[in-house]
Amino acid sequence: MAQITSGLRAVLSAPAVYDLFENLVGAARCRSVLVREFARPAGGERVLDVGCGTAAILAHLPDVDYCGYDISARYIDAARTRYGGRGRFVAALLTEASLADERPFDLVLAVGLLHHLDDDEVRQLLRLCRAALARHGRLVTLDPCFDHSQSAIARWIVAHDRGQNVRTLDAYRQLALEVFPDTRASLRNDLLRIPYTHAICECRG
Template identity: 50%
Template structure:
């Protein structure tokens, strides 16, 4: 995983600082948009959240959701358990094939802000794991910063300061998805945060 945690970026390893920073830039708005426009309309489904962070997405989801969240940061998972311990299963580890073999398949897999931390090989592994985890007809959603021709210069500059070191063009993200999915919808949005920013949303159907 390619991630710059030097200098000022190191403070985001603390769960409370990370959450505050996320709220300041408008992450709650982004989560609201994501759930409203892209998530299943059903009140009951199984969801795997890969790279779930502190699992703040749960504030926007129905209570009868069957939720499993994985994150490599034990600090983030500790905070997720403290806030939402009765609403899901949380694991401080990376998702692996052996783990998925022990689980029932999911209707939805989410990777919010994860792909731009992964190199191409790691990204292809993510798509492989997501496909393995999904039920037939299930959907993977990825959300990441993106470089596109029509974005504001300030948005491009802000994105360039992200901890993730593999921010791509829309075409490059889609190329990764094509390693394991053929039914892919690509959306670029500039309206998900309070600050100038561009997101690439991939919807990959199994």
């Protein structure tokens, strides 16, 4: 079983395989709900998407001023190929230095990112997100989550995610609260076609 899950992780690094897998599990609906019910971007807003992957969220965003960062050059290349005219795509880690060249953002997204980072890396990333935001801006995060209410299958699936730091809803919330005193955390079991539990945090400074 360990060999199957590590093999799956390796093939998912190919953008086309990642997108196919996401389509099969119903990630498009998940992103649509995230945008409509949580991120609620208005047209023209400046949006920073950290860990943007292949930028699939763009299919669900209105006409915003979009900038996506990801450490995977392969994912960023795929994003440019599909959405080149709809935003800027940067193959790099987000840093203070990269933010120095950016105007403040109205919305920062971190979709499926925090569970790849350990607690100190999350704190550092959240501080960067806060620095990137305009005065009334907000950060929205979404990650797989452990919860006592989830089915054994959902628990097994999130436990075998590529990210090594899947947390409980409260653990995500507590980390966010260290940087964003106004944080609302929600648990959802209904966003994918497969049994799965998500934690969503809406954070304001």
